[in-house]
Amino acid sequence: MKLKKNDISKQLLIIIALVLTAGRLFIAWTQYATIYPPLAPIDDHFMFTTAQNIVAGEWFGEYNYLTLSKHAFFAVWLAFLHILGIPYMVGSAALWSVASVVLVLAVSPVIKKNWARLFLYAGLLYNPAVWAQFSTRIYRDNIFPGLCMLFFGCVLAVGLRYKQPVKNWVLWLIGYGITFGLVYLSREDGIWVLPFAIIAFIVLVALWMIEKDHGIIKKAIALCLPFILSAGVICSYCYMNYIHYGRFIVSDFTSSDFEKAYGALMSIEHENWHPLIAVPDDVREKLYNEVPSFAFMEEALEEPILKNGYFRPALNDFQSGGFYWAVRTALQNEGYYETPQKAQQYYETLRAEIELAVSEGHLQAGKLGASVTSPIKPQYILPVIAEGFRGFNTAVTFGQCDPLAEMAVGTAEEIAEVEQFIHQKGGTVLVANTTTVYLPPLQRITHTFMRFMNIVYKICIPIMFLMALCWQIKQLLWDIKCGGITCDTILNVVLLGVVGMALLRCFMIAYVEVSAFNIGTYGMYLSTVYPLLILYSFVGTLKNFEN
Secondary structure (H helix, E strand, O other): OOOEEEEEHHHHHHHHHHHHHHHHHHHHOOOOOEEOOOOOOOHHHHHHHHHHHHHHOOOOOOOOOOOOOOOOHHHHHHHHHHHHOOHHHHHHHOOOOOHHHHHHHHHOOHHHHHHHHHHHHHHHOOOOHHHHHHHHHHOHHHHHHHHHHHHHHHHHHHHHOOOOOOOOOHHHHHHHHHHHHHHHHHOOHHHHHHHHHHHHHHHHHHHHHHHOOOOOOHHHHHHHHHHHHHHHHHHHHHHHHHHHOOOOOOOOOOOHHHHHHHHHHHOOOOOOOOOOOOOOOHHHHHHHHHHHHOOOOOHHOHHHHHHHHHHOOOOOOOOOHHHHHHHHHHHHHHOOOOOOOHHHHHHHHHHHHHHHHHHOOOEEEEOOOOOOOOOOOOHHHHHHHHHHHHHHHHHHOOOOOOOOEOOOOOOOHHHHHHHHOOOOOEEEEEEEOOOOOOOOOHHHHHHHHHOOOOHHHHHHHHHHHHHHHHHHHHHHHHHHHHHOHHHHHHHHHHHHHHHHHHHHHHHHHHHHHHHHHHOOOHHHHHOHHHHHHHHHHHHHHHHHOOO
């Protein structure tokens, strides 16, 4: 376990890594969870009650407008932790530790020094976004970054080993397939990672063709394995929904019937278009008159519970990000969510009636959409660009990463029920004369450490990002001058893909923010960007210091 040739031994690497991991799990154990059952009925509370139903053997519970409304693998994960008795934050820290190990192993062909691997592992492990306040919520973005990085790690591992025989990366292919399935089942936009896999497939096949690899057919076929495994994971989840609810779908929010019906609603021409209003009052008036199945909505949407929850006085209308929930809630109140089939039939009827009204000229519309995402318009371009760069700046400077959980909200009984289920405490006492959660001495120490690490990342990552960018440019110039394809050439392509995916995520979230949410830049939706930037910055910086 001595230093050899400016490096450390494998045994010392493992020992220090274990110590770092134990420290990270301990920090997670000391954190509070953010608990507010009454304030997040379609988010945190939905996931929590769904997990309770899973533990009770009832899958997602009695059917209503929320039951299949989201991709809810997180609820399965939460139930899993409860059954094992693992504290919530410790479980997510353990998942992130595994993801960090996978990423280090994935890039080991190009990061060969043990000290460098340890440095990269530490940098990933103590990612401030994983302990940030938004990650203390009992919600799916607590594990989404870990699942995404497991996926990226497996894809990177295959790419960096493309010259090796298939048997050397079969396990990576299996991980690649399973993790994509779990990513997709965790969020409605989980498919965002797919471009990384598709481009990797194209690049690898092109490389085998250029190098005239004799095993190209076998290797190309092997690259199809992850897609088969992903389909198996997703179909297993859909089959559980079919058994309990008679619908072979991931969710009825992303089902074709709902997306087509809602897309049709958004496609009707507006008299006064507003970027944050998908179905304005003038469009609704036309729909009430021309679409029989929508007529009852005129009164249903006036219900106080919908007005208070989704109507925005500043806009004098329903905001895009809430209108689909207003519609679903109204349908629940009218009895359309008695069964999954009744809800499906309603949406199919609504779409058909809108199509008929458009074809007969009673409603004006272009091509009817089939998505819950607002149609792309030129007016969004500049706001999306500005918000996208704000999001990137937030991630690269590790903004919004304070680790202190919010004060628990709810009755003592409600809070205790959640605490007992997740095996983790919430903050229930405030510092005198403040709105800050009180921390006992041990928690004060760990939170001070976490805040110190936040500052370190805030200062170091922008510098390291620039260093990584410099290495990429230097490597590109070397490749152009010398020709040929080396491991570093492939790494350069890989890093370009990593930073490209970070930017893609920033601009995806920017579009949703500009067209629907209007809540400002929120780190939770960028939680997968932070680790991508860590990976890019650390690997690129380490390459600058190679002998």
